[in-house]
Amino acid sequence: MIQNSSVPLSEVNISVPVVMDTMAVLRCPHGCAPLPSCTPLTRVVTTWKISLRDKPSCTKAYRSDTDETKEINCTDDRITWVSRPEENPDLQIGPVAISHDGYYKCTIASVGGNFLHEYHLQVLVPPEVTLFLSRNRTVVCKAVAGKPAAHISWTPERDDCDTKEDYWANGTVTVQSTCAWEDPNVTAVTCSVSHLTGNKSLCKKLLPDTNQLAKLHIIIILIVLILIIVGPFGFLTINCCRKCKVNKTEASPVFEEDEMQPYASYTEKNNPLYDTTNKVKVSQELQNEVDLTGLHTL
Secondary structure, three states, rough: OOOOOOOOOEEEEEEEEEOOOOOEEEEEOOOOOOOOOEEOOOOOEEEEEEEOOOOOEEEEEOOOOOEEEEEEOOOOOEEOOOOOOOOOOOOOOOOOHHHHHEEEEEEEOOOOOEEEEEEEEEEEEEOOEEEEEEEEEEEEEEEEEEEEEEEEEEEEEOOOOEEEEEOOOOEEEEEEEEEOOOOOOOOOEEEEEOOOOOEEEEEOOOOOOHHHHHHHHHHHHHHHHHHHHHHHHHHHHHHHHHHHHHHHHHHHHHHHHHHHHHHOOOHHHHHHHHHHHHHHHHHHHHHHHHHHHHHHHH
């Protein structure tokens, strides 16, 4: 490999976000040097050095004076030259996987100087969004296996929900937010997931509080049981009261007559008028007897 050490290395660092399962192309300057004057660039050696996580570095190189290509520790068939390296030194990756997340350095040695383009390829993974009822009026929103981690918000707005993140070995993150909606006036909620690959919202209707319904059912059952148990006794009590009233009504004249008898007797015995009348009646009876006796004598 030939490198012109008399000219300082010009570096360009670029961050490139790429959505998983898409095609990515990383460009290396080959028309002219990346300088304001755009100096014509005569490439002698083009080298791509690829550093991926948990893998040994891969090197792809092309030497123009000998028309020679060389690869060291490059085993991924999805990382290739866009075309013949003497025609185009750009690198192509596709379809992009999580394993392609890493650093890609293109170095060009030329008679005009040495130039370095470095890319940080960030593979974006859209999370799988789910929304479901857990218990009662508790709602769970999950953004599963996203890269980077997604952000979850709620409508109506809440800031007291229980949110947790689970990090996986492949670099993805699962975010879960759990909210309990106790306000009966809230009949539907919306979970909004924000992510670099796009935003997504899901809506869920809330059911009435099962605890309140259970309490209401218990109260209704108790009322029915009380009516079933107490009802016959109440009917008998009312019926007995009605009979007692009828009996008292029928017995009242006799009671009044019995009560009047002593009074009448007392009146007869103690009334002077009554005594005089009695005497008159007795005298009259005696006179009648005398008359009858005289008649017999004659």
